[in-house]
Amino acid sequence: MIQLENIRKTYKMGEIEVHALDGISLVISQGEALAIVGPSGSGKSTLMNIIGCLDTPTSGNYILNGREVSRLSKNELAEARNTQIGFIFQSYNLLPRQTALENVELPLIYRGLPGKIRREYAVAALEMVGLTGRLHHRPTELSGGQQQRVAIARALVGDSPVILADEPTGNLDSASGREVMNVLTKLHSQGKTLVLITHDPNVAKLCERQVRIIDGRLETGGAN
Amino acid sequence: MIQLENIRKTYKMGEIEVHALDGISLVISQGEALAIVGPSGSGKSTLMNIIGCLDTPTSGNYILNGREVSRLSKNELAEARNTQIGFIFQSYNLLPRQTALENVELPLIYRGLPGKIRREYAVAALEMVGLTGRLHHRPTELSGGQQQRVAIARALVGDSPVILADEPTGNLDSASGREVMNVLTKLHSQGKTLVLITHDPNVAKLCERQVRIIDGRLETGGAN
Ligand SMILES: Nc1ncnc2c1ncn2[C@@H]1O[C@H](COP(=O)(O)OP(=O)(O)OP(=O)(O)O)[C@@H](O)[C@H]1O
Ligand SMILES: Nc1ncnc2c1ncn2[C@@H]1O[C@H](COP(=O)(O)OP(=O)(O)OP(=O)(O)O)[C@@H](O)[C@H]1O
Numbered sequence: 158m159i160q161l162e163n164i165r166k167t168y169k170m171g172e173i174e175v176h177a178l179d180g181i182s183l184v185i186s187q188g189e190a191l192a193i194v195g196p197s198g199s200g201k202s203t204l205m206n207i208i209g210c211l212d213t214p215t216s217g218n219y220i221l222n223g224r225e226v227s228r229l230s231k232n233e234l235a236e237a238r239n240t241q242i243g244f245i246f247q248s249y250n251l252l253p254r255q256t257a258l259e260n261v262e263l264p265l266i267y268r269g270l271p272g273k274i275r276r277e278y279a280v281a282a283l284e285m286v287g288l289t290g291r292l293h294h295r296p297t298e299l300s301g302g303q304q305q306r307v308a309i310a311r312a313l314v315g316d317s318p319v320i321l322a323d324e325p326t327g328n329l330d331s332a333s334g335r336e337v338m339n340v341l342t343k344l345h346s347q348g349k350t351l352v353l354i355t356h357d358p359n360v361a362k363l364c365e366r367q368v369r370i371i372d373g374r375l376e377t378g379g380a381n
Numbered sequence: 382m383i384q385l386e387n388i389r390k391t392y393k394m395g396e397i398e399v400h401a402l403d404g405i406s407l408v409i410s411q412g413e414a415l416a417i418v419g420p421s422g423s424g425k426s427t428l429m430n431i432i433g434c435l436d437t438p439t440s441g442n443y444i445l446n447g448r449e450v451s452r453l454s455k456n457e458l459a460e461a462r463n464t465q466i467g468f469i470f471q472s473y474n475l476l477p478r479q480t481a482l483e484n485v486e487l488p489l490i491y492r493g494l495p496g497k498i499r500r501e502y503a504v505a506a507l508e509m510v511g512l513t514g515r516l517h518h519r520p521t522e523l524s525g526g527q528q529q530r531v532a533i534a535r536a537l538v539g540d541s542p543v544i545l546a547d548e549p550t551g552n553l554d555s556a557s558g559r560e561v562m563n564v565l566t567k568l569h570s571q572g573k574t575l576v577l578i579t580h581d582p583n584v585a586k587l588c589e590r591q592v593r594i595i596d597g598r599l600e601t602g603g604a605n
């Protein structure tokens with residue numbers, strides 16, 4: 158259960174204040190599939206980074222599974238990120254000197270799984286996104302859409318209950334995009350919570366609920 | 382005029398050979414708008430990098446405006462890249478420590494334009510893509526779609542006769558995407574050559590001609 162209350166995120170740039178998030182309140186229930194849409198620059202990734210415990214709000218409350226995130230210790234936060242949340246980043250954030258396989262194994266290293274098991278799970282995750290032939294390529298030896306799919310495999314390998322996907326199909330042709338959405342919707346049907354930022358209306362409509370962000374605020378005129 | 386004859390690009394990875402381009406022949410006339418489509422990993426960006434003189438083929442000929450590119454000197458190649466071709470990269474390639482404005486001014490520095498004129502042109506290019514309010518933000522202070530639009534502005538500021546656009550709308554909502562395509566189609570109607578890689582069928586159909594790449598080859602069964 159994800160509960161955001163009056164979340165603000167403000168950046169100071171000299172004299173100017175950028176209100177990236179301007180008072181967002183939102184509840185996401187366990188097992189829900191929510192699409193977040195809105196114009197470029199409206200605050201979607203900023204909101205996702207707060208939900209994923211990678212960024213802190215300037216003000217407001219974030220209650221994750223009953224606990225106020227701002228009061229968690231560094232270790233508890235890291236624990237939440239590693240075991241509770243699988244994050245697909247808009248710009249992938251792959252380690253440039255590691256292969257696709259090594260990048261996908263990374264979340265399992267944090268959990269202390271032995272090498273043989275890690276490799277097995279990572280190979281399976283890369284197979285789910287059609288990258289069986291690219292296991293030992295580094296990011297610079299992969300196409301844009303292949304890098305995106307490595308980022309997706311890495312977010313899924315840990316079997317986390319919550320999946321946060323920031324534009325997961327932006328660099329994929331429609332066939333690869335459909336394959337990825339089949340994987341995500343199948344995981345959702347198994348009970349995972351899916352929060353999905355997308356600019357593609359065909360992807361958004363696969364979610365049971367949609368919210369729109371404009372200028373850092375949720376658009377009203379629809380149940381949020 | 383862009384003339385590619387039997388272009389191959391092969392990567393050696395230990396024992397394995399990856400045939401990223403497997404014999405591509407293609408002519409693109411001055412003033413044409415060509416869309417390049419095809420699955421993720423099929424070779425589109427690799428082809429674009431060769432057309433943009435950023436990469437060399439393993440074999441085959443590339444004749445640009447009547448001159449064989451492999452016989453050009455380093456200086457002549459740099460000249461071609463800076464004055465003939467505006468390139469919008471799939472992963473933007475922005476300088477991380479420079480602001481949006483400084484990134485867009487960069488092609489004009491190579492041409493020796495004075496600071497005041499450079500700034501004027503760069504501001505105008507950023508205005509064309511709706512970024513007037515973000516001139517002094519660095520890439521990490523911009524959203525994904527805003528970074529993409531800085532990359533677009535930088536490719537257009539030099540008024541080059543050829544525009545190469547690799548997935549220019551992948552991270553943009555439909556409204557911003559339409560604005561960008563309006564800019565590109567207007568430049569094409571003024572006589573520029575436009576080569577556009579896209580996964581979006583709505584974007585592809587704005588071009589007068591389409592080719593499809595599959596496994597490093599042009600699909601036949603249509604005039605290429
Ligand atoms: N570090 C920062 N400093 C100043 N402004 C910032 C910073 N990071 C983001 N912003 C601004 O906050 C706003 C929201 O950014 P965000 O990345 O959340 O947008 P978005 O909705 O994900 O956009 P897109 O669809 O283009 O990815 C943008 O206008 C951006 O310029
Ligand atoms: N340096 C490299 N070493 C080995 N293989 C490479 C290298 N660079 C690219 N490749 C491979 O070449 C193929 C073509 O890559 P390319 O980037 O041209 O694809 P693309 O059509 O642009 O894909 P996308 O739509 O995902 O961007 C891919 O299968 C990729 O894995």
Ligand SMILES: [Mg+2]
Nearest residue numbers: 202247524525
């Ligand atoms: Mg974003």
Ligand SMILES: [Mg+2]
Nearest residue numbers: 300301426471
């Ligand atoms: Mg590509």
